Amino acid sequence: MDCIFCKIVNGEIPSYKIYEDDMIMAFLDINPYAPGHTLIIPKEHTLDITTINKETLNHLMDKARDIAKLVNEKLDAPGYTLIQNNGFVQEIKHFHLHIIPKYRKNYELDVKDVYEKITQ
Ligand code: AMP
Ligand code: ZN
Numbered sequence: 001m002d003c004i005f006c007k008i009v010n011g012e013i014p015s016y017k018i019y020e021d022d023m024i025m026a027f028l029d030i031n032p033y034a035p036g037h038t039l040i041i042p043k044e045h046t047l048d049i050t051t052i053n054k055e056t057l058n059h060l061m062d063k064a065r066d067i068a069k070l071v072n073e074k075l076d077a078p079g080y081t082l083i084q085n086n087g088f089v090q091e092i093k094h095f096h097l098h099i100i101p102k103y104r105k106n107y108e109l110d111v112k113d114v115y116e117k118i119t120q
Contacts, residue, residue, distance in 0.1 A: 001045060005094035009043045016115040019067050024060050026067050028111050028118075029098070035109040036075045036101040036118070040064055045094055048086040052095050060097065068099045074118045075109075077101035 007013040009025055016028035018038065029037040040060055046052045052060075064082065072080050079102040085091070109117075 003045055003092075003094050005039075005041050005092055005096065006045050009041070016111060018071070018115070018118050019063065021063070023056055024063060026063075028115055030111060032111065032114075033100050034077075034103060035107055035114045036071045036077060036099075038067060038071055038099040039096045040067060040099065041094060041096045047093055048090060048095055049084060050086070064097055064099065071099060071118060072101055075101055075114065077103055 004013060008015045008027065017025060018028065019026040019040075022043075024040060024042055026038055026040045029039050040063065042052060042056045042060060044056070046056075049057075068080055068082070071077070081098075081100045081102060083098040083100060084096070085098075
C-alpha cells in the first residue's frame with residue numbers, strides 16, 4: 001500500500017521519531033503549526049477514528065498524555081491542543097492524532113532543533 005505513514009513506520013522514509021512501542025509511534029510533523037507539533041499514529045494501517053480498534057485507540061490516547069507532557073515541558077509551551085482529522089479534512093489517510101503546542105508569543109524553531117531539545 002502506498003501510505004506515507006506506513007513507510008515511516010517501516011523506516012522507508014526518515015522521521016524525527018520521539019516515541020515508539022509495539023502499537024504506536026510518535027514523530028514531529030515536518031510542516032508544523034508550531035514548534036513541537038507532533039503526530040501519533042498506530043503502527044498498523046487504519047484510516048481514521050471510525051476504523052481504529054478500541055484497544056489501539058485507548059493505548060494511543062493514554063500515551064498521548066505522556067508524549068504531550070514531555071513535548072510541552074521540553075519546549076516550555078504553556079498550553080497545547082489535540083486534533084484528529086477525518087474525511088475531506090484529513091490529508092494523510094492513516095489515522096493520526098496531532099499534538100500542537102501553543103505559545104503566548106510567536107515562536108519559531110527548526111524541526112531539527114526541536115527534535116534535539118525533546119530528545120536531549
Ligand atoms: P492531516 O491534515 O490531519 O491529514 O495532517 C497531515 C499532517 O501530516 C500535516 O500536518 C503534514 O505536515 C504532516 N506530514 C505529511 N508528511 C509528513 C512526513 N513525511 N513527516 C511528518 N509529517 C508529515
Ligand atoms: Zn498507513
